[in-house]
Amino acid sequence: MAEPDRYAVIGHPIAHSKSPIIHQLFAEQTGEHLRYDAMDVPPDKLGDTINEFVSKGGRGLNVTVPHKQNALKLMDTLTERAQLAGAINTISPTDDGKLEGDNTDGVGLIADLRDNLHVELIDASILILGAGGATRGIIPPLMEQKPAELMIANRTAEKARNLATAFADLGNLNARSFDQLEDRNFHVIINATSAGLEGEVPPFPNSLIAPDTVCYDLSYSMHETPFIEWAKRNGCKQCFQGWGMLIEQAAESFAIWRGVRPDTLYVRNRLP
Numbered sequence: 001m002a003e004p005d006r007y008a009v010i011g012h013p014i015a016h017s018k019s020p021i022i023h024q025l026f027a028e029q030t031g032e033h034l035r036y037d038a039m040d041v042p043p044d045k046l047g048d049t050i051n052e053f054v055s056k057g058g059r060g061l062n063v064t065v066p067h068k069q070n071a072l073k074l075m076d077t078l079t080e081r082a083q084l085a086g087a088i089n090t091i092s093p094t095d096d097g098k099l100e101g102d103n104t105d106g107v108g109l110i111a112d113l114r115d116n117l118h119v120e121l122i123d124a125s126i127l128i129l130g131a132g133g134a135t136r137g138i139i140p141p142l143m144e145q146k147p148a149e150l151m152i153a154n155r156t157a158e159k160a161r162n163l164a165t166a167f168a169d170l171g172n173l174n175a176r177s178f179d180q181l182e183d184r185n186f187h188v189i190i191n192a193t194s195a196g197l198e199g200e201v202p203p204f205p206n207s208l209i210a211p212d213t214v215c216y217d218l219s220y221s222m223h224e225t226p227f228i229e230w231a232k233r234n235g236c237k238q239c240f241q242g243w244g245m246l247i248e249q250a251a252e253s254f255a256i257w258r259g260v261r262p263d264t265l266y267v268r269n270r271l272p
Ligand code: ATR
Pocket: 129, 130, 131, 132, 133, 134, 135, 154, 155, 156, 159, 192, 193, 194, 195, 198, 201, 202
């Protein structure tokens, strides 16, 4: 049998990445012949690693924390959604030896929320907690769903305001600090802060959650994330970690590379 086509995810740290298992399951399910590794790449080795991987015939890379923004600067071309997000998670070498950067995180989130979880986004009031790179990437695809309002709240309110201004022409976008949200609740609340990684939840007002509010954490863990714990404590009945988004963004990358769309349910049923 011919050598398998090579793919990898690059990040730092990378040991806990689920991407290798997800892509191997996609390959198994679609009958594609490929190998997918995880590579720990410190920031100062990013450019060299990408170039070496591709020059040895590597067919595609996923990019994760902390490289998503810096890797974008190393690309020859970018898709429109990668440009809008200001970050990439997928690299494809083109036939003429160039590097194309794409970002499948946003479509992954929408596929999970709308198609898997059947969350109504049209005319919904949506709150994003956090105003970093992850938030920037999900604003355009969420606004495409035509929500009634998208509110961005952040510890550093100025960063939320900057994002609301940058994307103002997409629709009804507003920005607040956490304590300015005391009297509001939302249909959908998305946690895009990295706060949970440190094990604590920022001072989100308890009143944000109404009986039918859906809470979604972009983070995921083998245990309940601090944000999901907080949401449940405050009466949320529909809380989800970002496992589905992780699988859906991977499926989109796989489809770009292989021209075949894997069945994400096959993977969902085999991950914890
Ligand atoms: P990412 O690419 O994951 O979005 P980032 O760009 O570093 O990472 O953004 C991290 C986000 O988590 C920011 O919104 C940050 O708030 P600040 O802009 O005020 O720094 C938020 N965040 C991180 N730790 C936090 C904490 N302990 N409490 C509240 N917000 C936190």
